[in-house]
Amino acid sequence: MNNFPKLNQKLIFFMGKGGVGKTTLAHTYSKQLASLGKKVLLCEVLQVTEKEQKLLQVNPNLWHITLNATDCFHEYIILKLKIKTLYSMFLSNKLTKYLQKAAPGVREMVLLGKIWFERLHYDSVIVDMPSTGYALTMLHTPFNYSALFPGGPVSSDATEMISTFSDPKQTALVVIALAETMPIQESLELIENLKTLIPTNSPHLIVNRCLNLPQGVQDIFATKPQDSSPLHAVAQYLAQKQAKQKQALSGLNIPFYSIPEG
Amino acid sequence: MNLKLKDLIETKRVIVCCGSGGVGKTTLSAALGIAAALLGKRVVVVTIDPAKRLATSLGLKNLSATATDLSPLLIEATGGSVKGKISALMPDTAQTFETFVKQMAGTNEHLVKKLFGTSIYKAFTKDFAGTNEYMAMEKMYELYQNPNYDLVILDTPPSPNTRLFLEAPHLFVDFFDEKMVKWFINPGSKIIASGIKKLLEILEKLTGKGFVSDLFDFTLSLFELRTQFVENLKKVGELLHQDNVAFLMVTSPERLSKEDTIDFVSLLNELNYPFWGFIVNRTLSLKLGIKDSQELQNTQNFQALSKDEKNLVLKNFEFIFKKLEKEKEVENFLSSCTTKNNTVLIPEQSDDIHNIQTLLKIVPHLIKV
Numbered sequence: 001m002n003n004f005p006k007l008n009q010k011l012i013f014f015m016g017k018g019g020v021g022k023t024t025l026a027h028t029y030s031k032q033l034a035s036l037g038k039k040v041l042l043c044e045v046l047q048v049t050e051k052e053q054k055l056l057q058v059n060p061n062l063w064h065i066t067l068n069a070t071d072c073f074h075e076y077i078i079l080k081l082k083i084k085t086l087y088s089m090f091l092s093n094k095l096t097k098y099l100q101k102a103a104p105g106v107r108e109m110v111l112l113g114k115i116w117f118e119r120l121h122y123d124s125v126i127v128d129m130p131s132t133g134y135a136l137t138m139l140h141t142p143f144n145y146s147a148l149f150p151g152g153p154v155s156s157d158a159t160e161m162i163s164t165f166s167d168p169k170q171t172a173l174v175v176i177a178l179a180e181t182m183p184i185q186e187s188l189e190l191i192e193n194l195k196t197l198i199p200t201n202s203p204h205l206i207v208n209r210c211l212n213l214p215q216g217v218q219d220i221f222a223t224k225p226q227d228s229s230p231l232h233a234v235a236q237y238l239a240q241k242q243a244k245q246k247q248a249l250s251g252l253n254i255p256f257y258s259i260p261e262g
Numbered sequence: 263m264n265l266k267l268k269d270l271i272e273t274k275r276v277i278v279c280c281g282s283g284g285v286g287k288t289t290l291s292a293a294l295g296i297a298a299a300l301l302g303k304r305v306v307v308v309t310i311d312p313a314k315r316l317a318t319s320l321g322l323k324n325l326s327a328t329a330t331d332l333s334p335l336l337i338e339a340t341g342g343s344v345k346g347k348i349s350a351l352m353p354d355t356a357q358t359f360e361t362f363v364k365q366m367a368g369t370n371e372h373l374v375k376k377l378f379g380t381s382i383y384k385a386f387t388k389d390f391a392g393t394n395e396y397m398a399m400e401k402m403y404e405l406y407q408n409p410n411y412d413l414v415i416l417d418t419p420p421s422p423n424t425r426l427f428l429e430a431p432h433l434f435v436d437f438f439d440e441k442m443v444k445w446f447i448n449p450g451s452k453i454i455a456s457g458i459k460k461l462l463e464i465l466e467k468l469t470g471k472g473f474v475s476d477l478f479d480f481t482l483s484l485f486e487l488r489t490q491f492v493e494n495l496k497k498v499g500e501l502l503h504q505d506n507v508a509f510l511m512v513t514s515p516e517r518l519s520k521e522d523t524i525d526f527v528s529l530l531n532e533l534n535y536p537f538w539g540f541i542v543n544r545t546l547s548l549k550l551g552i553k554d555s556q557e558l559q560n561t562q563n564f565q566a567l568s569k570d571e572k573n574l575v576l577k578n579f580e581f582i583f584k585k586l587e588k589e590k591e592v593e594n595f596l597s598s599c600t601t602k603n604n605t606v607l608i609p610e611q612s613d614d615i616h617n618i619q620t621l622l623k624i625v626p627h628l629i630k631v
Contacts, residue, residue: 018283018420019517048426080468093461103477104382131283133420144385151470181614182289185318230550231563231575234582237548240612248614261581 003257004029005204008038009172010119011127011164015194016176017186018131021208025176025259026128034061038123043067043115045138047130063122072110073100079117080153108141109158116161119170132190139165139197166200173203177256179210179245184252191254205256207249211242212260266604268629270538271298274508276406276414276501277538280427281512282522283420286543288315289615290512290608291417293624295348298413299336301629302345306405309352309417310398316350316417321617325352332618339618346412351401358397366490377483380476394419395430399498406501423519424511424526428533431495508538513596515545515589527599539604540596546585547609555579 007029014026023044030042042058044066053068074091081087090096100106118125129135142158142165149155165171173194177187184207191203249258270277277294281287288309295307306329309316317325320332329349337344360378367374377383398419405414418427466474501507509530513523530537552558555576559565567575596605608627613620 020284047421048423081464086464090461090464093458095458095461099465099477104385131420148381148385148473149470150472152466152468152473154469181616182315182318183284186315189314230552230558230561233548233550234579235575237546237582238578244612244614 003259004032004206005172005174005257007172007174007204008033008124009168009170010123011115011125011171012174013127013129013135013172014174014176015129015135015190015203016132017183020176020178020183022176023128025206025208026126030062030064030126031059033124033126034059037061041065041118041122041125042128043118043125044128045111045115045130047134067111067114069107069111070100072114073106076110076113105141105144108138109145109154112138112141112161113157116157116164119164132186136190136193136197139194143197162198166198168201171201173198173201174206175203176206176208179207179248179258181248181251184248188252188254205252205254207252207256207258209261210249210258211238211245266539267294267297267606268301270508271301271303271413271629273506274413275506276402276416276508278402278416278418278502278507278509279512280418280424280509280526282424282517282519285512285514285517287420287512288417289319289621290541290543290624291415292316292319292350293621293628295350295415296336296618296621297625297628298415299333299344299346299348300340300625303412304347304410305349305413305415306408306411307348307350307415307417308398308401308405309350310355310394310401310419311352311417314352316352319615319617319621320350325350327351327354327357335618339622353397353401355394355397358401359393362397362400363487366487366494370486373483373486376479380480380483381473382476382480395421395427396495398427399431400494403498403501423522425522425529428529428535431498502533502535505536508536510538510541512541512543513592514543515585515592518592518595520595523596523599537600537602539600539602539606541606541608542592542596543608544610545589545607546582547607548582548586550582550586555583 004025012029014022014029016022026042026044030040034040039061041063042065044064046066050068050070051066053066053071056064058064077091078087081090115125115127129138142161146155146158146162149158165173175187175190175194177183187205191205194201194203249256271294279287279291279294288311291307291309295305298305307316309325314324317323320335322330329351331347331349333344333347333349336348363377364374367377395418398416402414402416405411421427462474511523511526527537552561558579559572559576564572564575593605593607597603606628608624611620611623613623615621615624
């Protein structure tokens with residue numbers, strides 16, 4: 001990962017559309033940071049499925065967790081209400097259970113809140129976010145909540161979350177794309193949306209799976225007879241793919257990091 | 263060329279393109295639309311996609327909530343006459359939702375005013391779980407009834423898994439869990455009344471003054487529309503059971519999730535929705551005529567290369583071999599998923615698809631023009 005930006009913020013969010021390699025990159029980068037002696041939590045957020053939330057220690061410096069919204073909700077309420085009789089009553093109530101599922105934004109807020117809170121226990125929390133649309137929805141939530149609630153702890157937590165996310169020293173927003181026109185276009189839109197939401201913290205752009213053909217691979221075949229050999233077909237495919245990637249990247253007018261395929 | 267897809271376009275009124283994000287679902291929906299127009303259909307392609315992929319793949323800056331007629335562009339791109347008509351639109355979810363709520367509420371203007379006035383409504387219309395998907399279905403139903411269109415192609419909202427589209431509207435209706443909302447309206451049951459009171463006090467402490475009453479207003483107003491919501495969902499559900507509707511799953515060899523595919527196909531069966539088959543996008547359209555690198559090394563062409571060239575070639579061949587093997591496996595897997603033998607492969611194009619000209623290059627793989 002030589003081409004990867006050097007990030008050591010408390011919170012590092014990996015975002016991008018489905019299939020661009022967010023999970024793999026988040027894993028690789030977590031391991032790398034941990035190998036440098038940092039205490040790292042790799043945090044996976046799923047859009048739909050709720051898995052059991054269990055903290056696993058992967059190696060002496062690296063922990064892994066897949067978040068579960070119900071568990072996060074419980075943790076938050078316990079943290080805020082403190083007194084056992086109070087939170088037990090609140091959490092076991094059917095109306096609470098209903099509100100937790102049905103009230104807009106609760107799921108997103110408690111997931112993001114958990115991530116935000118964990119930064120106090122690690123050098124870095126690396127977050128493998130759900131795909132573009134939902135990741136944006138999640139990041140919008142503290143803004144909605146701080147505006148929605150006239151006061152109280154939820155509102156003040158939301159305001160503090162916003163200030164953490166807005167500080168480039170504390171939070172890194174990483175957008176991952178592939179070297180194709182549409183994915184690049186979408187990543188640029190995501191970056192624009194993030195900039196509108198969090199104007200003080202410019203996202204980093206990473207272009208993943210860049211086909212890095214050694215110089216001359218096309219030339220070999222150009223000099224050979226244009227027969228129907230498998231050699232020719234394959235070379236043509238690779239050359240075309242590289243040309244396509246080059247074209248897609250040529251439209252990028254902001255700095256980016258590229259990661260080779262494989 | 264594929265006779266099956268031609269038949270599909272000619273006999274159906276609604277084609278729903280499902281699939282997880284990143285497989286090229288939007289591009290293929292647009293290409294299917296073009297194919298249908300070339301076959302003489304008056305077709306409308308609908309997308310609910312905040313990322314504006316449909317606009318991008320059509321070479322447009324933007325799509326609006328009212329249908330844009332693309333027929334002139336298509337005529338220009340083909341350089342000849344086009345028998346049918348094609349338009350595209352991207353409904354604005356917040357706007358569709360508002361219109362929809364107004365329709366549901368009918369003459370009850372007071373209700374509409376109260377609902378739209380709550381801060382919760384303002385902050386969360388777009389983010390409501392399932393709103394996008396529900397509104398996509400609403401729009402589809404509306405266009406299906408529009409006599410100006412023969413065929414509606416629905417590009418479903420991007421989601422991490424395929425079944426979400428089908429489940430989302432139910433999630434949405436779950437919001438109106440009757441028992442719960444009744445507690446809200448009338449916590450009259452003596453056993454729970456004091457508990458509720460205490461609970462709401464805590465809630466008020468957590469969220470600040472005013473929010474709880476706003477939440478009441480919001481929930482109660484929506485609840486008043488419950489019956490209409492559920493009725494409406496039933497109507498859309500009935501449409502989706504009809505013979506003139508087809509569900510396609512778009513996938514690609516690199517992004518196929520077996521678990522998700524099996525889950526989706528069985529869910530469609532369970533719901534009794536008509537599944538048609540698979541479109542596999544971005545396949546490697548290479549016929550190498552050899553089955554491994556050993557065979558390659560035996561060819562005369564290979565042996566004529568220098569040592570460096572050989573290394574270079576072998577390294578890159580591995581890459582392609584792996585891809586081809588994976589594709590074969592994907593094809594076998596898909597044919598094992600359903601008894602319908604409808605799997606259409608779309609080879610990866612050498613050009614990026616970003617306008618009607620480039621989309622037209624896919625069309626011959628869909629239908630014979």
